[in-house]
Amino acid sequence: MTRVRVNSFSISADGFGAGPDQSLDNPLGARGKELHGWAFGTKTFRTMFGEEGGSTGIDESYAARAMDGLGAWILGRNMFGPIRGDWPDDEWKGWWGDTPPYHCPVFVLTHHARPPIEMNGGTVFHFVTGGADEALALAREAAGARDIRVGGGSATIRQYLTTGAIDEMHLAIAPVVLGRGEALFAGIDLPALGYAVTEHARGENAAHIVLTRQ
Amino acid sequence: MTRVRVNSFSISADGFGAGPDQSLDNPLGARGKELHGWAFGTKTFRTMFGEEGGSTGIDESYAARAMDGLGAWILGRNMFGPIRGDWPDDEWKGWWGDTPPYHCPVFVLTHHARPPIEMNGGTVFHFVTGGADEALALAREAAGARDIRVGGGSATIRQYLTTGAIDEMHLAIAPVVLGRGEALFAGIDLPALGYAVTEHARGENAAHIVLTRQ
Numbered sequence: 001m002t003r004v005r006v007n008s009f010s011i012s013a014d015g016f017g018a019g020p021d022q023s024l025d026n027p028l029g030a031r032g033k034e035l036h037g038w039a040f041g042t043k044t045f046r047t048m049f050g051e052e053g054g055s056t057g058i059d060e061s062y063a064a065r066a067m068d069g070l071g072a073w074i075l076g077r078n079m080f081g082p083i084r085g086d087w088p089d090d091e092w093k094g095w096w097g098d099t100p101p102y103h104c105p106v107f108v109l110t111h112h113a114r115p116p117i118e119m120n121g122g123t124v125f126h127f128v129t130g131g132a133d134e135a136l137a138l139a140r141e142a143a144g145a146r147d148i149r150v151g152g153g154s155a156t157i158r159q160y161l162t163t164g165a166i167d168e169m170h171l172a173i174a175p176v177v178l179g180r181g182e183a184l185f186a187g188i189d190l191p192a193l194g195y196a197v198t199e200h201a202r203g204e205n206a207a208h209i210v211l212t213r214q
Numbered sequence: 215m216t217r218v219r220v221n222s223f224s225i226s227a228d229g230f231g232a233g234p235d236q237s238l239d240n241p242l243g244a245r246g247k248e249l250h251g252w253a254f255g256t257k258t259f260r261t262m263f264g265e266e267g268g269s270t271g272i273d274e275s276y277a278a279r280a281m282d283g284l285g286a287w288i289l290g291r292n293m294f295g296p297i298r299g300d301w302p303d304d305e306w307k308g309w310w311g312d313t314p315p316y317h318c319p320v321f322v323l324t325h326h327a328r329p330p331i332e333m334n335g336g337t338v339f340h341f342v343t344g345g346a347d348e349a350l351a352l353a354r355e356a357a358g359a360r361d362i363r364v365g366g367g368s369a370t371i372r373q374y375l376t377t378g379a380i381d382e383m384h385l386a387i388a389p390v391v392l393g394r395g396e397a398l399f400a401g402i403d404l405p406a407l408g409y410a411v412t413e414h415a416r417g418e419n420a421a422h423i424v425l426t427r428q
Contacts, residue, residue: 013387173387177399177405178405179402179407186400190228190393196391197227197391207389
């Protein structure tokens with residue numbers, strides 16, 4: 001049965017899911033890269049971007065799980081790119097080059113319609129203007145028996161958490177404080193929404209916890 | 215030289231330094247005990263409360279450091295007890311019985327004056343009505359060359375963080391979510407205040423980070 005998952009979502013020790021001031025040069029916001037340091041060195045991550053080697057420990061096991069069994073993704077628009085408002089043209093096709101690491105349909109939440117984009121390797125970007133519920137319904141249809149991953153960012157995850165749509169959420173807590181940015185949990189009462197920590201592990205470069213909706 | 219330290223302060227993965235609804239039966243608030251699970255099994259903690267044995271790994275090393283080299287403590291009133299408002303009598307002498315684990319002067323922040331209480335083992339509780347700065351000045355005088363530990367709770371730590379008084383802060387991030395309670399970092403921009411993570415370690419039952427003011 002399809003599960004709706006968040007995986008490998010990195011937060012700082014002070015609770016931010018991305019740094020402030022996202023831009024073309026800083027897709028993850030200022031200092032956002034420090035959040036994801038634990039992932040960059042893993043075998044899964046390096047393979048994804050055509051590099052050899054990489055770590056094979058606990059961090060790697062979470063990185064690998066994050067890509068396993070997925071049939072569709074949902075991304076907030078800011079995860080797709082730095083452009084705000086209307087699309088000026090069809091130039092921007094995501095941060096990931098011609099062959100994005102998704103290899104399945106990706107539903108991008110946006111207020112601005114745009115035709116789908118077919119990329120190399122099976123990734124198709126669909127732009128959904130009808131809101132989070134519509135994106136989830138389309139993703140369910142596309143995923144078949146496979147899982148749906150809500151990639152982020154914080155605002156998108158918060159939206160799906162508050163409606164109870166997320167079945168499982170893996171967070172990597174990075175040993176860094178950001179001070180500003182997108183607070184993942186502000187105003188969200190996870191236990192009241194039915195979530196509890198069901199797994200935790202000490203990664204080489206981050207602390208991992210898995211929350212499951214009971 | 216005296217440093218002002220926070221040690222072994224436990225927070226949940228969603229950023230709470232204590233659970234809600236503190237009471238006589240729940241000194242740490244509802245579910246607060248889950249925050250401190252990593253500490254209860256350590257040799258230092260067990261010794262402190264007259265028990266034998268205990269773990270001797272990474273969690274223990276942080277528990278031991280937390281009690282090392284201290285000449286004075288500062289506690290918020292809620293850490294001293296569940297009573298609010300005026301002291302009804304002189305009965306309440308803290309959560310810790312006749313021999314509290316401090317063994318030095320402890321300055322309790324309160325709006326309600328009360329004579330000092332001398333306990334067994336060298337602990338003296340002083341009640342400070344002149345505010346955080348006055349408590350810190352008194353603690354400095356009492357500590358001599360030793361360190362001052364700000365024990366908590368969240369509100370007291372936040373107060374000293376925002377004035378830059380804290381030199382070093384060790385946090386233990388527990389693999390638990392609380393949803394409600396006292397948010398340690400809400401509205402506090404640690405990097406802007408000069409703090410950065412200078413140490414981190416994977417404990418057996420919590421992730422440890424040390425923040426130092428640069």
